[in-house]
Amino acid sequence: MKKVMELLKEHFGIENATLKKVEGYGKSINFQVCTAQGEKFVYKQYQTESGLYELLDAENQALQKLLHQSTNSYPTPVRNLKGKFLSTIENGKQLIRMLTFVEGEFLAEVKHSTDLFQSIGRFLAQMNKTLLDFYHPAIGARQLDWDLQHCLNNRKYIKYIGTPHQRKLVDYFFLQFSEIVLPEMPNLRRCVIHSDANDWNLLVRDDKISGIIDFGDIVYSPLINELAIAITYAILGKSKPTEWACHMIKAYNEILPLEKKELELLYYLIAARLCTSVCNSAYNKIQNPDNKYIIVSERPAWEMLEKWISISPIQATNEFKRSAGLKAKVYLDTETDLKRRWRYISKSLSVSYSQPIKMVKAAFQYMYDASGKTYLDARNNIPHVGHCHPKVVQAGQRQMALLNTNTRYLYDQLNDYAEQLLAKFPEPLNKVFFVNSGSAASDLAIRLAYTHTRYQKIMAVEHGYHGNTKIGIDISPYKFEGKGGEGPASYILKAPIPDTYRGPYKNNDGEAGKLYAHEAINLLNKSGKDVAAFICEPVIGCGGQVPLPKGYLKGVYRAIRAQGGVCISDEVQTGFGRLGEHFWGFQMQGVVPDIVVLGKPMGNGHPLAAVVSTDEVARSFENGMEFFSSYGGNPVSCAIGLAVLEVIEEEELQKNALETGSYLKQKLSALMKSYPEIGDIRGFGFFLGIEFVKDRDTLEPHTKLAGYVKNRFKENEILVDTDGPHENVIKIKPPMCFNKRNAQQLIDELEKVLNTYPNNN
Numbered sequence: 057m058k059k060v061m062e063l064l065k066e067h068f069g070i071e072n073a074t075l076k077k078v079e080g081y082g083k084s085i086n087f088q089v090c091t092a093q094g095e096k097f098v099y100k101q102y103q104t105e106s107g108l109y110e111l112l113d114a115e116n117q118a119l120q121k122l123l124h125q126s127t128n129s130y131p132t133p134v135r136n137l138k139g140k141f142l143s144t145i146e147n148g149k150q151l152i153r154m155l156t157f158v159e160g161e162f163l164a165e166v167k168h169s170t171d172l173f174q175s176i177g178r179f180l181a182q183m184n185k186t187l188l189d190f191y192h193p194a195i196g197a198r199q200l201d202w203d204l205q206h207c208l209n210n211r212k213y214i215k216y217i218g219t220p221h222q223r224k225l226v227d228y229f230f231l232q233f234s235e236i237v238l239p240e241m242p243n244l245r246r247c248v249i250h251s252d253a254n255d256w257n258l259l260v261r262d263d264k265i266s267g268i269i270d271f272g273d274i275v276y277s278p279l280i281n282e283l284a285i286a287i288t289y290a291i292l293g294k295s296k297p298t299e300w301a302c303h304m305i306k307a308y309n310e311i312l313p314l315e316k317k318e319l320e321l322l323y324y325l326i327a328a329r330l331c332t333s334v335c336n337s338a339y340n341k342i343q344n345p346d347n348k349y350i351i352v353s354e355r356p357a358w359e360m361l362e363k364w365i366s367i368s369p370i371q372a373t374n375e376f377k378r379s380a381g382l383k384a385k386v387y388l389d390t391e392t393d394l395k396r397r398w399r400y401i402s403k404s405l406s407v408s409y410s411q412p413i414k415m416v417k418a419a420f421q422y423m424y425d426a427s428g429k430t431y432l433d434a435r436n437n438i439p440h441v442g443h444c445h446p447k448v449v450q451a452g453q454r455q456m457a458l459l460n461t462n463t464r465y466l467y468d469q470l471n472d473y474a475e476q477l478l479a480k481f482p483e484p485l486n487k488v489f490f491v492n493s494g495s496a497a498s499d500l501a502i503r504l505a506y507t508h509t510r511y512q513k514i515m516a517v518e519h520g521y522h523g524n525t526k527i528g529i530d531i532s533p534y535k536f537e538g539k540g541g542e543g544p545a546s547y548i549l550k551a552p553i554p555d556t557y558r559g560p561y562k563n564n565d566g567e568a569g570k571l572y573a574h575e576a577i578n579l580l581n582k583s584g585k586d587v588a589a590f591i592c593e594p595v596i597g598c599g600g601q602v603p604l605p606k607g608y609l610k611g612v613y614r615a616i617r618a619q620g621g622v623c624i625s626d627e628v629q630t631g632f633g634r635l636g637e638h639f640w641g642f643q644m645q646g647v648v649p650d651i652v653v654l655g656k657p658m659g660n661g662h663p664l665a666a667v668v669s670t671d672e673v674a675r676s677f678e679n680g681m682e683f684f685s686s687y688g689g690n691p692v693s694c695a696i697g698l699a700v701l702e703v704i705e706e707e708e709l710q711k712n713a714l715e716t717g718s719y720l721k722q723k724l725s726a727l728m729k730s731y732p733e734i735g736d737i738r739g740f741g742f743f744l745g746i747e748f749v750k751d752r753d754t755l756e757p758h759t760k761l762a763g764y765v766k767n768r769f770k771e772n773e774i775l776v777d778t779d780g781p782h783e784n785v786i787k788i789k790p791p792m793c794f795n796k797r798n799a800q801q802l803i804d805e806l807e808k809v810l811n812t813y814p815n816n817n
C-alpha cells in the first residue's frame with residue numbers, strides 16, 4: 057500500500073488518497089483510489105511481459121474512442137505527470153496505469169426487468185458501433201481461449217469435468233460449434249469487442265445499464281460474439297432464457313442491425329460460451345481444490361447447459377430472428393413435402409402419424425422438428441447411447457477421414473472391435489460376422505444354421521419379426537401373417553407366442569414357461585424333428601413387448617438341440633444393456649444360444665449389424681464359398697461400434713436402463729390402480745410396454761385408446777409408438793440416456809392424457 061501511495065504521488069501527483077484492494081481477474085494488481093477531493097480511480101499494476109505495453113496502449117486507445125461516445129460509462133485512461141497513459145517502473149519490470157472509476161451496481165446484484173435487458177442490448181450496440189472502425193494490431197494478434205472464436209481450445213479441459221454426462225454435453229456443443237459455426241466464421245464481420253460483458257462487468261443505475269468495466273479480454277472477433285457472451289450470462293437462472301435473450305437482441309438490433317447469418321449462429325455461440333465457462337471452472341477446480349466459490353459459480357452455467365439441450369435450436373433461432381425483424385426459416389408444408397416424397401419413394405414405406413413430423417436435428421434423448429418443437433424421444437432405440445452422441449460421431453468422422461475399406465485387407469479396427477464385442481459374450485460364442493442391417497444378420501444366421509445342421513425347417517415365434525429379406529419375411533409371422541402377407545412358407549413352424557397376459561397360461565413362476573415350451577416342442581415332434589433352427593426374441597417387440605416367461609427358452613432350446621437344430625436369439629431390439637439387468641436378453645432366460653443376431657443399437661444409427669456364433673457353427677460355414685459383405689466390418693463401422701461400447705461403459709448406461717427403467721415401470725404400474733384401462737405394464741429396463749384394454753376380465757383390446765395416447769403424446773412433444781397384434785400396446789424404448797426427469801414427464805403426461813380421454817370412445 058505504502059509503495060502504491062508513493063507511486064501515485066510520483067506518477068500522478070496524487071497525495072492523501074485512500075486505497076482499497078480490488079479483486080480482479082487477469083494479470084494486474086488493482087486498487088480503488090479515492091482522492092481527498094472525492095474523485096475515484098482504479099490503479100492497475102502489471103508484470104511486464106512481451107507485447108503487454110502494446111496491448112495496454114491499444115486498450116487505452118479503444119477506451120479513449122469510447123470516451124467520445126459517453127463520458128461516464130467506460131473506464132477512461134488517466135494521464136501521468138508526463139502526459140502518458142502508461143508508466144514503466146522498477147527498470148521496466150512493472151507497468152502501471154490509472155483509469156477512471158465507473159459507478160453503478162453490478163448486473164448480477166440487481167433485479168432484472170425487460171427494460172433493463174433492452175438497455176443491455178442498446179448499450180452493447182452503442183459500444184460496438186463506436187468501435188466498428190477501430191483496429192489495433194496488438195488486439196488483432198491476441199489469442200485467448202476465452203475469445204469465443206477460439207472456444208474449441210477449451211476442449212483440452214473437458215477431461216477435468218466431473219461426470220461423463222456433463223462431459224458429453226460439452227463435447228456435443230463444441231462439436232456443433234465446429235460443424236455449424238466454424239465454417240461460417242470467415243463470413244462474419246469482425247471488430248474489436250469487449251468480449252466479456254458478463255453480469256459482474258455490466259453496471260446498472262436506475263434499471264438501465266450505466267457502464268461496463270474490465271476490458272482485459274478485448275479482442276478482434278466476430279461482432280456477434282459480443283452479444284452472445286452478454287446473453288449467456290444475463291440468462292443464467294432464467295426459466296425462459298430465449299425470451300430474455302430476445303429483449304436484448306431486439307434493442308441491440310435497433311441501434312446496430314444484426315445480420316441473418318449472425319442470428320443463425322447465436323444459439324450455438326451461447327452454448328459454446330457456457331461450455332467455455334464450465335471447462336475453465338473444471339480446470340480451476342483442479343488447480344484450487346478448496347475454492348468453494350468455483351463450485352457455486354459454475355452451477356448456474358451447468359443448469360443452463362442442461363436446459364439448453366432441451367431447447368430446440370430451430371425454435372430459439374426463429375425467436376432470435378423474429379426479434380430482429382427477420383423471418384423465421386420456412387419449411388415446406390407437410391402436404392407438399394409428402395407429395396414430393398411419394399413422387400420418389402414407394403408408399404410401402406410408411407410415415408408415422410396422420411400429420412407426420414419433419415425432423416431437422418436431434419441431441420441425445422431429444423429430437424427437434426422443423427416447427428421448432430423439442431420432442432422427448434421415448435421411442436427410438438436405434439440411437440442407443442443418444443442421438444448424435446459426440447463420441448460416436450467423432451469416431452466415425454475421424455475414421456472416415458483416415459481409411460475406409462473392406463475385410464479383404466488387414467486393419468486393426470476389425471480385430472479391435474471384434475475382440476471388444478465378443479468379450480461381451482459368454483463362451484462358446486466366439487466368432488463374429490459383420491453385416492449392415494438386422495435383416496442381413498437374420499438372413500445370414502439362418503444360412504449358418506442351414507450349413508451347420510443340413511436341415512431345412514425353421515421354427516419362429518408367433519408375431520415375431522426378424523427382417524425384410526426373403527428369408528427375413530419367411531421367418532417373421534408379424535409379416536407373413538400381417539397385411540399383405542402370404543402365410544407361412546412350407547418350411548416354417550410357428551410356435552405360439554408365450555404371452556402370460558393374453559395367452560392361455562398366465563402363471564409366470566415357471567409353469568407358463570414350461571407349458572408354452574411344450575406347445576413348441578409338440579410342434580417340433582409333429583414336424584418330423586428335422587428343424588435347423590429356432591429363432592426368438594427375448595422380449596417379442598412387434599408382438600407388443602411380450603417378455604418370455606421363465607424357463608421358456610431352456611425348454612425349447614433343449615428340444616431343438618436334441619433333434620440336431622441350433623438356437624438363435626434375435627437381440628436386435630434387446631441387446632447392448634437395454635434390458636438393464638443383463639447385457640443380452642438371452643441371459644434373462646439363463647441360456648446360451650448357438651447364434652445371436654445383432655443390429656439397431658450397435659452403431660447408434662450407423663448401419664452396423666452382426667451375427668455372433670460358436671466356433672463350431674462358424675466352421676461349418678467354411679465350406680469353400682466365400683462370405684463377403686462390401687460394408688460389413690469396414691473400419692468406419694468398427695470405429696463407431698467401438699465408440700458405442702465405450703460410451704455404454706463410461707456412462708453406465710446399462711445401470712441407467714435398470715434404475716430409470718425400473719422407476720418408470722414402477723410408476724406406470726402404480727397408475728394401474730386409478731386407470732382400469734391399463735391392462736398390463738411389462739418389460740425390463742428401457743424396453744417396456746403398456747397394454748390398454750376395455751375390460752380387465754375379457755381383455756378386450758383398447759386399440760383406440762392406445763392410438764389416442766400416442767397422438768396426444770405427440771402433440772405434447774413426447775414420442776412413443778403402438779404395436780402388438782391388436783395395436784393396443786404403447787412401446788417405450790428410449791435412448792439409454794433417458795433420465796428420471798424424462799421418465800417423470802412421461803408419467804405425468806400419461807396421467808393427463810388418460811384423464812382427458814373421452815369416456816364414450
Ligand code: PMP
Pocket residue numbers: 492493494495496498521522523524593597626627628629655656665
Ligand atoms: N430383428 C428384430 C427383432 C427387429 O426388430 C428388426 C427391425 N425392426 C430386425 C430384426 C431387422 O433389422 P433391420 O431393420 O436393421 O434390417
